[in-house]
Structures are given as structure tokens and as C-alpha cells.
Amino acid sequence: MYQHILVPTDGSDGTRQSLTHGLTLAERFDATIHALSVVPEGPLGTLQSDEGHSAAERAVERVEVEATREGVDVVTAVEQGVPHEEIIAYADDHDIDMIVMGTQGRTGLDRVLVGSVTERIVRMADIPVVTVRLSDEIRIEDADEAARIARKAAGAEGYDDITVSDDPHRTSAxxxxxxxxxxxxxxxxxxxxxxxxxxxxGSKQ
Structure with a gap:
């Protein structure tokens, strides 16, 4: 179902959590990880373009190292532009099946920006978007409870004859x-x- 998983990254703790989540999913589904770092443009973007590109390169290289160590195929890219627009465009251009994103970036302004980018992606993407939090308390730890919620959600979407076809799988939150x-x-x-x-x-069958 999932062949290409996109993990946008800025190298921060929040995106590192999403990488761990993305790698676990890639291993489970034998998928390729795509690591994308976007150097922002505009008034809220980086003022030092060279510095921004260097940080972006380091961020995707870190993903490449970890993916290779786990035996996961990986593709890396650095783009410049409006982050949520570049992420959506990359997903469209590379047949991405799922986006995995952190909800928090670095401290200060970047922390706000990453949350804002993730919110836009969740609203705009036509493929599944999995959001990963840094420190929220896990409330659903039981697979049966997760399955019950999933069946209810599928029923609300109009699906019928619903059964759980495999064990529910949890990574991160x-x-x-x-x-x-x-x-x-x-x-x-x-x-x-x-x-x-x-x-x-939106997942591809």
C-alpha cells in the first residue's frame, strides 16, 4: 500500500522523531524513504541562504545515514521556496503515498513555523499525513481499542463489512x-x- 514515504526534515528534534516513525513504517511496508529539506523564502525564511542550504544538506544526509543503516532505500532532496508548497509539490511529483511530519521544530520561531507548515500540509495534502508529537502522553496503548476506533471511523465514512485484516501497528504516537x-x-x-x-x-492500492 505504501511504496514511497516522505519525511520533511530540518534536522531538529521534532523532525528526528518523525524520521524514526517514518523508518519504522518503511521497514514494515518495504517502502522507500524520501528525505526533503526546504530552505524557506520570504520574510519568515532564512536570511543567510548559504547557511540555510548547508543546514538543509546536513539534515537530509543524517536521514540518509540512518536509513542506510536500517537497510531502507532512501532518496534525498533540498529545495528552496515556501515550505508547505514545496512539500506538496514534491509529493505530487514523486508519487508519494504518505507524509510523516513532526509537529514541533527547533525552539523559538522555527518551532512555530514547523507547526504551521504541518497544519497546512494536513489540510492540503490528498494523501495520508501522519503527525508525530514530541512529548504528549500516549492514551491509547491497546491494539483492540485502536481497532475499535478504526472500525468506527471507517463506518462513519460509509464503508461496510468491516473487519481487521492484520494486527494494528503502533509507531510513536x-x-x-x-x-x-x-x-x-x-x-x-x-x-x-x-x-x-x-x-x-488517498493511499495507492
């Missing part, structure tokens, strides 16, 4: 619940902190 429905296979992402469920309708 999200459960992935594979379902079989009358309309075919489906994955539901259940936030282990908030209980929010998202049906992965």
Missing part, C-alpha cells in the same frame, strides 16, 4: 490499523494521544 471492507482494503491512522482517526483514502 500513531496506530495504523489495516481493515478489509466491502469496497476493498483500507488503512486507518489512529492518533494514540487524541483518539482522532483518519481514513487513508
Amino acid at each position: 500513531s496506530w495504523i490499523v489495516p481493515l478489509e471492507t466491502g469496497s476493498g482494503p483500507l488503512h486507518v491512522h489512529v492518533d494514540a494521544v487524541t483518539s482522532e482517526a483518519r481514513v487513508a483514502k
Whole structure:
């Protein structure tokens, strides 16, 4: 179901958490990790372009090293522009099946910016977006509870004949619940902190 997973990164702790999550998913689904770092433009972007590019290169190189160590295929890229626009464009151009993003960046302004970028991606992307938090308390630790929430979410989307087709899998703060429905296979992402469920309708079969 997932062949190409995009992990936008700025090298911060928040994006490092999302990398760990993305690598676990890539191993499970035998997928390729795409590491993308965007050097921002505009009034809220970096003032030192060379410095920004160097930091971006270091960020994707770190992903490449960790992915290679885990035996995961990896592609890296550095772009310059408006972060959420570049991330969406990259996902479209490279047939990305899922985006995994942190909700927090570095301290100060970057922390605000990363959260804002993630929020825009969640609203605009037409593929599944998994968000990874740094320090929220996990509330859903039981696979059966995650499956119950997933079945309910699929039913609310109009699916019928819903059964769990494989064991729910949790990485970081999200459960992935594979379902079989009358309309075919489906994955539901259940936030282990908030209980929010998202049906992965945009995933490629």
C-alpha cells in the first residue's frame, strides 16, 4: 500500500522523531524513504541562504545515514521556496503515498513555523499525513481499542463489512490499523494521544 514515504526534515528534534516513525513504517511496508529539506523564502525564511542550504544538506544526509543503516532505500532532496508548497509539490511529483511530519521544530520561531507548515500540509495534502508529537502522553496503548476506533471511523465514512485484516501497528504516537471492507482494503491512522482517526483514502492500492 505504501511504496514511497516522505519525511520533511530540518534536522531538529521534532523532525528526528518523525524520521524514526517514518523508518519504522518503511521497514514494515518495504517502502522507500524520501528525505526533503526546504530552505524557506520570504520574510519568515532564512536570511543567510548559504547557511540555510548547508543546514538543509546536513539534515537530509543524517536521514540518509540512518536509513542506510536500517537497510531502507532512501532518496534525498533540498529545495528552496515556501515550505508547505514545496512539500506538496514534491509529493505530487514523486508519487508519494504518505507524509510523516513532526509537529514541533527547533525552539523559538522555527518551532512555530514547523507547526504551521504541518497544519497546512494536513489540510492540503490528498494523501495520508501522519503527525508525530514530541512529548504528549500516549492514551491509547491497546491494539483492540485502536481497532475499535478504526472500525468506527471507517463506518462513519460509509464503508461496510468491516473487519481487521492484520494486527494494528503502533509507531510513536500513531496506530495504523489495516481493515478489509466491502469496497476493498483500507488503512486507518489512529492518533494514540487524541483518539482522532483518519481514513487513508488517498493511499495507492
